[in-house]
Amino acid sequence: MVLRSSIRRGHARPRSPTVKPCTWPPETRVIESLPAAKLVRERHATKAPGPQAHSSTQTSIREGWARGTGSGWRWPRTSTTSSSCLRYPLRTRDRHRPRTRTHQTLGTAAETMRRKKRRRRNKQASRYEQRRIRRNKWRQGASPYNVSRERRQRHRHEPRTTLQPPNHFSLCDAPDEAVEFFSRLATQTKLTTPIWVNSDHVTQVTPDALVVLTALLSRDNCECISTGGTLPSDPRVRQIYKDSDVFKSFEHGWEDVSARGNVYSRQSGYKAQSTTAAHSITFVCRQLGNPTGKLKGVYRILVECMTNTFNHASIESGHEHEWFMHTYFDKSRRTACFTFYDFGVGIVGSLWIRGIAAQLKSALGISSQGDLLREAFNRTFPSRTGRQERGLGLLGIKRVFEAGKVSRLVAVANRGYIDFGSGVAKELASEFPGTLLYWEVDATHMTHDSTQEAADG
Amino acid sequence: MASGDVTVRVRDFTTTPGARYRVDGDFSGEEFRDDFLLPAFRTASDTDMIVTVDLDGTHGYATSFLEETFGGLVRVTGDHDAASRLRIKTADEPGLEDEILQYMAEAVGRLVANKG
Numbered sequence: 001m002v003l004r005s006s007i008r009r010g011h012a013r014p015r016s017p018t019v020k021p022c023t024w025p026p027e028t029r030v031i032e033s034l035p036a037a038k039l040v041r042e043r044h045a046t047k048a049p050g051p052q053a054h055s056s057t058q059t060s061i062r063e064g065w066a067r068g069t070g071s072g073w074r075w076p077r078t079s080t081t082s083s084s085c086l087r088y089p090l091r092t093r094d095r096h097r098p099r100t101r102t103h104q105t106l107g108t109a110a111e112t113m114r115r116k117k118r119r120r121r122n123k124q125a126s127r128y129e130q131r132r133i134r135r136n137k138w139r140q141g142a143s144p145y146n147v148s149r150e151r152r153q154r155h156r157h158e159p160r161t162t163l164q165p166p167n168h169f170s171l172c173d174a175p176d177e178a179v180e181f182f183s184r185l186a187t188q189t190k191l192t193t194p195i196w197v198n199s200d201h202v203t204q205v206t207p208d209a210l211v212v213l214t215a216l217l218s219r220d221n222c223e224c225i226s227t228g229g230t231l232p233s234d235p236r237v238r239q240i241y242k243d244s245d246v247f248k249s250f251e252h253g254w255e256d257v258s259a260r261g262n263v264y265s266r267q268s269g270y271k272a273q274s275t276t277a278a279h280s281i282t283f284v285c286r287q288l289g290n291p292t293g294k295l296k297g298v299y300r301i302l303v304e305c306m307t308n309t310f311n312h313a314s315i316e317s318g319h320e321h322e323w324f325m326h327t328y329f330d331k332s333r334r335t336a337c338f339t340f341y342d343f344g345v346g347i348v349g350s351l352w353i354r355g356i357a358a359q360l361k362s363a364l365g366i367s368s369q370g371d372l373l374r375e376a377f378n379r380t381f382p383s384r385t386g387r388q389e390r391g392l393g394l395l396g397i398k399r400v401f402e403a404g405k406v407s408r409l410v411a412v413a414n415r416g417y418i419d420f421g422s423g424v425a426k427e428l429a430s431e432f433p434g435t436l437l438y439w440e441v442d443a444t445h446m447t448h449d450s451t452q453e454a455a456d457g
Numbered sequence: 458m459a460s461g462d463v464t465v466r467v468r469d470f471t472t473t474p475g476a477r478y479r480v481d482g483d484f485s486g487e488e489f490r491d492d493f494l495l496p497a498f499r500t501a502s503d504t505d506m507i508v509t510v511d512l513d514g515t516h517g518y519a520t521s522f523l524e525e526t527f528g529g530l531v532r533v534t535g536d537h538d539a540a541s542r543l544r545i546k547t548a549d550e551p552g553l554e555d556e557i558l559q560y561m562a563e564a565v566g567r568l569v570a571n572k573g
């Protein structure tokens with residue numbers, strides 16, 4: 001018994017000069033120096049005659065001798081202390097095989113190498129490549145998020161949901177139809193059904209609609225939803241789709257692009273990133289022919305929007321919401337179209353949560369969400385924080401428009417819609433997921449930097 | 458009477474002023490007020506000088522940055538006459554001076570109301 005314990009602990013037993021190491025099988029001694037000696041020895045060991053042929057002491061001595069040859073043999077860690085186990089050690093392949101895997105999954109050495117290489121490559125892939133890899137695994141039936149195989153199989157055979165944007169696909173010009181479409185899309189993105197956006201019949205489109213489409217399909221819960229669609233048949237609209245890289249975004253999600261040629265710039269973030277706002281403005285000024293120009297009104301709107309998203313887009317404090325900023329340069333009109341979007345609770349939604357909307361409805365008779373939105377921009381309501389010095393952001397945005405620093409300003413939040421240019425404020429039929437601001441600028445809104453001019457002389 | 462001035466240029470702090478508080482993001486009004494404006498203001502108060510704040514040379518200003526910088530100056534120092542010790546220089550956006558003075562006046566009003 002003592003002898004067995006020492007073997008299990010892995011102590012090399014001193015070779016006794018009085019005991020002949022092993023006389024069976026005789027070939028073992030002869031082929032000891034060959035590379036395959038260990039394998040041959042093990043084969044012979046497994047073919048040993050029954051337990052009755054060797055006593056436990058003899059067996060132990062034989063194993064001790066084998067260890068002493070330097071062949072790297074180790075006793076299996078899971079072996080028991082029974083004498084039968086000592087006499088019949090596991091075969092080499094069994095001993096060194098990880099117990100968590102089956103033989104089928106282990107595969108050949110070449111397959112293992114290929115698998116390791118693929119894993120290494122996947123690990124080094126960018127965030128968007130990793131998302132694509134996960135999606136492909138999903139399609140092949142793998143489980144990236146511990147979803148049961150049955151559910152995935154069922155999901156694979158389910159028909160996809162086809163959604164059709166309205167012919168006039170614009171939140172600014174035709175908000176009712178577009179918001180209804182986005183409301184349905186937002187509902188679909190909460191499910192796992194594949195989504196197909198059929199844009200064949202779209203005859204007019206504005207960048208704001210494409211921004212919301214891209215942002216909604218880039219939400220975290222859309223990572224594993226298969227998305228796709230068709231381009232519009234109208235060549236002019238098709239070109240806008242292509243310029244905006246909408247279908248590329250379907251595959252890769254929202255990618256921050258500081259400037260794609262002279263077409264667009266888009267960014268996303270969580271906090272107030274003033275440098276990001278400055279980059280977008282520089283992009284526009286470059287397109288408008290003055291790289292050192294300033295758009296101070298646009299800068300104010302952008303920083304206000306980022307701050308509002310950071311502070312107010314979430315019901316719970318401390319929970320950050322992502323914002324999406326897109327700048328599209330319309331070459332035909334020489335106009336830059338800015339879109340800022342977040343899918344938070346919305347401006348009107350925030351009022352409802354605070355109970356302000358209900359009070360206004362009863363006190364002033366304001367029930368339309370468009371009117372509520374207008375009052376929010378007039379700073380009729382106190383800030384959610386309760387601090388009197390706060391709540392200036394929306395008023396500041398409105399004043400930028402009134403000062404003529406942007407040419408058009410449209411806001412959509414929840415069911416509220418307001419176009420500051422035409423003065424139209426109305427309640428929409430469907431709920432818009434989040435808050436959107438859209439405005440335009442051209443070369444006339446650009447100002448010059450006095451310090452830069454002074455430096456230039 | 459004031460016998461000179463101390464100049465604080467925002468463009469020495471940043472060309473991209475941010476939002477209100479430090480937690481909101483980089484280059485906030487709180488950061489500018491505490492690290493740049495307040496030391497200059499205290500020096501000017503001790504030596505009976507005027508602080509000139511040069512707002513030119515940046516991309517623009519959010520309302521929250523301006524309110525926290527100048528309204529916050531009144532709140533932090535508790536000085537009702539803080540506006541008289543400041544001179545705003547803004548050639549790029551002339552309307553900013555009135556806006557800033559309004560924020561300071563509102564802050565003084567709240568200060569008085571709270572004390573009363």
